[in-house]
Amino acid sequence: MKHRLIPALALVLGLAACSSGTGATQAGVSASGPGGAPKEIRIGYQLIPNGDLIVKDQRWLEEALPDTTITWTKFDSGGDVNTAMVAGSIDIGLAGSAPVTRGLSAPLDIPYKVPWIFDVIGENEALVARQAGSVQELKGKKVAAPFSSTAHYSLLAALQDAGLAEADVTVIDLEPPDIQAAWARGDIDAAYTWTPVLGELRKTGKVLVTSKDLAAKGKLTADLAVVRDQFATTYPEALRTWLAQQDRAVKLVRSDKQAAAAAVGRQLNLDPAEAAEQIDELVLLDGKEQAGPDYLGTPEQPGALAQNLRSTAEFLRSQNKLPSVPELTVFQQGLATEELRDAFAG
């Protein structure tokens, strides 16, 4: 998904915006309103058809915290969310598993943790080939993926799973719209990408592997929430309220798909039918499921997400994008299991 810097200038602009915002915004956190509620919660969201957009669309957080100003800022990538976290410009953000791995590792070492999994990437990201019938047949072929994305990680995981080394195929870096153009011209033999471009590729190609298949093999990719440590310790109650709204959104998707799709559709400028289709391709988890052993887990037994983040770190290390792979405990401590348990204790 769109977890990263798309325009080349975004980092520079982001830096300018963030560093100038640092001084003013820190004050918003320390000053608290009545009842221990924060004066302001600054949320970084992304346009991904999960529960976060429902919470935003329905203004549930604004209703639940009437004395708090909720500021929603749109981000295009997890890399930008990391930068904003470093600058202390947002309190809660959405980033893919790859950017979160980087954030929790040196040299970034961002003081944040993961209290919620917005979605597990499912059939909305997949490897599509023009001719090949299996991943093995891609040997010597040109395969495109947007670098540094969850799709890039999944592509390399799929190759590894099929017994191919990265050098056995020509992996090239293309953004989804360029993938579509290159596909139409016949410049590439396969691509790992996400909807809506994925939908176009499926029409003329064959799906070899989806991220859902890879998740079943332990190569899970997900969109994660991150909350600043300082915010989580200062305003545990606000965080619990936030978690409750996310849980409510997931339950709405299950009980009233139409209402959920309408809300997501409004945020994404899609008609509800299309929004419903996109929601269905993601795996959403409610509060109870989040605490399961496959995901965040419990304080006594941190979930498998920690292993997942660590294997993402190994992948990034092999790509020279991280200087070293942190211990598993670093990622286990990066999961906000206590906060999750407290929010859904009842």
Place this chain on the structure above:
Amino acid sequence: MGVCGAVIRGVGLRVGAVLLLAGIWWAVAAAHVWPEVFVPSPGSVWDQLFLTSSVRDGQRGYSGHLLHEHLLASLRRIGLGSLYGVAGGIALGLVIGLVPTVRALLGPLVTFVRTLPPLAYFSLLIIWFGIDETPKVTLLFVAALPPVAVATAEAVRGVHEDYLHAARSLGARRWQLPFQIVLPSALPEVITGIRVAVGVAYTTVVAAETVNGVPGIGGMIRDAQRYNQTDVVILGLLVIGASGLLIDALLQLTARLLVPWRGKA
């Protein structure tokens, strides 16, 4: 004093300015006013110079290529794009400068193309020419052509009438005039145009490498930005800047050899 003293003073000034800038950078980074992601220290950029130039644990440099491979790939694109742009620009400029009808027809078109931001039409080049070298070199060609064309056209129009009359009275044929008289006397301005064109190609190469740009310095910078590896970004910028300075110096040297009469009229 004399020439030698002046040279030493010039070099000393430049080295001093660079050292001063590096010193300020080091001090700002060491003061930790901003996090390391925002202002990486000169030391970490220096380390990246070696990391990106070496093979470690089977991983070649950065994004699978060594630093000099990135640089050479970009220089190749800049070289080819500038070469085609200069050749096309001189030809176009000659025609525009010599034939009033063509000037009326193509003059505005050249200005139109010159004002287009490269990123705006690059997606079209991708659809037309694919994702390999062709669209990148084409982009640089389109970017490098107008400065040369404009400079050549202006210079050609400015050629002294007396030169042409003199050549004709000495028995030169009509077709000989553009190559024997017009181009040589327009050469100083044309060379200035070429320097501008190469500079434009340099600034455009990062745009050209936004699609399938690895190997390439622009592709490397883009990849590093995604991972918040600011030290690699700065290294890439320094490499682009330094190589640009070097190439401009070479162009100036060529200019001095080709038009030794310039400034000595």
